[in-house]
Amino acid sequence: MVKNPVKSLKAQKHALGETAYQIKVLNDTESIGFSMPKFREKLDEIDLFPLKPTALEILQINMGKMCNQVCNHCHVDAGPDRKEIMTRETMELCLEAIRNNNFNTVDLTGGAPEMNPNFRWFVEQIREISQDIKIIVRCNLTIIRANPKYHDLPHFYKTHNIEVVSSLPAYTESRTDAQRGNGVFKDSIKALQMLNEVGYGKEGTGLTLDLVYNPSGAFLPSGQAGLEMNFKRKLKADFDIEFNYLFAITNIPISRYLDYLIVSGNYGAYMEKLVNAYNPAAAKNVMCRNTLSIGWDGYIFDCDFNQMLDLKVACGSKHLSEFNASELVNRDIIVNQHCYGCTAGAGSSCGGEVA
Amino acid sequence: MDKYYDPKDLKKFGNIKEYSPELGKKFFDWYGEVFQEGALTKREKGLIALAVAHAIQCPYCIDAYTSDTLEQGCSEEELMEAVHVAGAIRGGASLVHGVQMMNKTKELLM
Ligand code: SF4
Ligand code: SF4
Numbered sequence: 065m066v067k068n069p070v071k072s073l074k075a076q077k078h079a080l081g082e083t084a085y086q087i088k089v090l091n092d093t094e095s096i097g098f099s100m101p102k103f104r105e106k107l108d109e110i111d112l113f114p115l116k117p118t119a120l121e122i123l124q125i126n127m128g129k130m131c132n133q134v135c136n137h138c139h140v141d142a143g144p145d146r147k148e149i150m151t152r153e154t155m156e157l158c159l160e161a162i163r164n165n166n167f168n169t170v171d172l173t174g175g176a177p178e179m180n181p182n183f184r185w186f187v188e189q190i191r192e193i194s195q196d197i198k199i200i201v202r203c204n205l206t207i208i209r210a211n212p213k214y215h216d217l218p219h220f221y222k223t224h225n226i227e228v229v230s231s232l233p234a235y236t237e238s239r240t241d242a243q244r245g246n247g248v249f250k251d252s253i254k255a256l257q258m259l260n261e262v263g264y265g266k267e268g269t270g271l272t273l274d275l276v277y278n279p280s281g282a283f284l285p286s287g288q289a290g291l292e293m294n295f296k297r298k299l300k301a302d303f304d305i306e307f308n309y310l311f312a313i314t315n316i317p318i319s320r321y322l323d324y325l326i327v328s329g330n331y332g333a334y335m336e337k338l339v340n341a342y343n344p345a346a347a348k349n350v351m352c353r354n355t356l357s358i359g360w361d362g363y364i365f366d367c368d369f370n371q372m373l374d375l376k377v378a379c380g381s382k383h384l385s386e387f388n389a390s391e392l393v394n395r396d397i398i399v400n401q402h403c404y405g406c407t408a409g410a411g412s413s414c415g416g417e418v419a
Numbered sequence: 420m421d422k423y424y425d426p427k428d429l430k431k432f433g434n435i436k437e438y439s440p441e442l443g444k445k446f447f448d449w450y451g452e453v454f455q456e457g458a459l460t461k462r463e464k465g466l467i468a469l470a471v472a473h474a475i476q477c478p479y480c481i482d483a484y485t486s487d488t489l490e491q492g493c494s495e496e497e498l499m500e501a502v503h504v505a506g507a508i509r510g511g512a513s514l515v516h517g518v519q520m521m522n523k524t525k526e527l528l529m
Contacts, residue, residue: 236494277492286490290462294492 068245069134072143073320080323081141083374089322090401097332100339103403110344114396115353120389122169122355124368124414125150125158127177127186129360132210135244137278137321139372142175149175154362155186157384161358163193165389171355171414173202173368178217191224200227202276202414205255206248218262227272228264229311229414230256233280235298243280256305265307273306276416278313282330284337284408285312288417311416314338316369316405338404346411349418352397358384366397368414373402429479462491466501473505 073081080086093099107113128149131142150158162170170190177183178201190199201221208217221228232252234240240249256273260266265273275295279285292310299305315321317334325331352366356377362384365371379395381388411418436443454464465488472480488498 234492234494236496239494279489281489283486283489285492286487287456287461290456290460291492293460294462 068136068242069143069320072129072134072141072145073323074141075143075145078323080319080326083372086318086322087373087400089326090317095326095331096335098336100335100401103399103401106342106344106407107347107399110347112347113399115350115399117393117395117397118353120165120354120356120393121167122171122351123158123162123165123167123358124171124173124355125358126173126175126360126368126371127180127183128175130179131175131204132179132207133176133204133245133248135320136324137243137280137315139316139319139321139369140175141319141372146175148360149180150182150360150362152182152185154360154384155182155189157362157387158186158358159189159193161384161387162190162197164387167197169198169200171200171202173414176204176207177201178203178207178214184220187220187224187226195225198227199224200229203228203230203255205230205232205252208255208258209251215258218259218264221259222262222264222271225271227274228259229274229276230259231276231278232256232295233278235295235302239280243278253303253305256299256307257303260304260306265305267306272308274309274311275307276311276313278315282325282328282334284314284341285412286409288312288410309416311414312410312412313414313416314405314408314412316402316412318369318402319372335401335404338408341408342404343407343409343411343419346407346409346419349411349413350403350406351413351415351418355414356392364392369402369405370398373400375400424478426478426482429482432479462488462493465491466493466497469498470501470505473502474509 069076080089089095104113107115126140129140129142129146130144130149131146132144134143174180187199190197203217208214230252231244232240233243237249240252241247259273262271263269264271277285277291277295285291288310291312295310296307299307317325317331317338322331325334352370355367357365357368357371359365359371364377364382364384364387365375366377375398376382377392377395378398379391380386381391406412433447436447454461465484468480469484469488472484485498
């Protein structure tokens, strides 16, 4: 068992707070304990290297690293001590990108995106541009309970027809709190009930509430459909909670999850599991092929994981201020050893399995 | 060879085909088929396997089906209840033979 951190790696001045060091560790055969094939070679075998985008469909915007939680597995290294959040000026640049392109989805993430003081303004502006564009908020649930000023979030989401995607790694308290911190399970359950109360997750309302499951430990998720069935059964029976879909997501070995793997002695075995579970069909559908990820400071990345490793897109259009759709859609996606997390078993993306 | 039960040997399970490729292949094909989703879910099969692993006390199977059931989303309570089922059947199987002992006792005693 590894205790939940109270501070981000960055605030602890931990070596893994440095992205270059993380990349070094991910490529260090000695600390992994076996000779791990390069991910790019795996893509090469199926003529997928260099990896190319298929379209620009989803704009995922990281509104900041600030969060009310300090989860053990957080790939963002988020927490209350992180002050990097998106400014209104950068949001204006996002709006311009949404206005001038054909994204079908805007996916708001963080940290806790709702903690950004301009969060609500930003959502309203997106809705002004388009009534039809899908807006997703990755809500950590406890934020709804964290302060009275957030209690009306379910109503706000509903008013703007936002899809809510929330993390719940288990339907038991001990397993959830072990990953996300003491008391998180109870608050998450209350928040889910509040979302249900306004209609989220209920049949016929059209208000989507999806759950994200990622393992609280050094193992891979298996069988999204089976997990969903059990979560539905247990949450309904124990707490009268309903939701739409469950996305099973593999923990990517970067940032705090990488630290957890190393400290708990599971690092080598976990990487081996990922490599052994490599699935070429999943590789074809990795989310970076139709997504762009925007950092709190307006830089552009292939995905949220590359963002956290500070691997900016490999083309001239590195920042929203120089957004060029044709350059971006023709870029080579940057891959590294952490990408094995997206291609294990049935694959993994922000929307769950991909194969 | 200086010890029994090396955890690394679990990964070499497939090597049993080396001395008997055909039977080995038949076994692994059948094994794979057994654990597919069927009238029982993979999750239920995993819990049964975990219980059996404890009944036959196979450390390889215990490692394998602890990982498997965690991956299927089972809770610690579910895993432990499966082990208790194995224990109860083992204990019960011993105890039910007490009836045999009693029968024999009654036969022999005055
Ligand atoms: S995993 Fe989500 S809720 Fe947990 S610290 Fe990271 S951003 Fe916050
Ligand atoms: S980690 Fe990012 S770049 Fe790598 S395969 Fe996954 S989505 Fe693509």
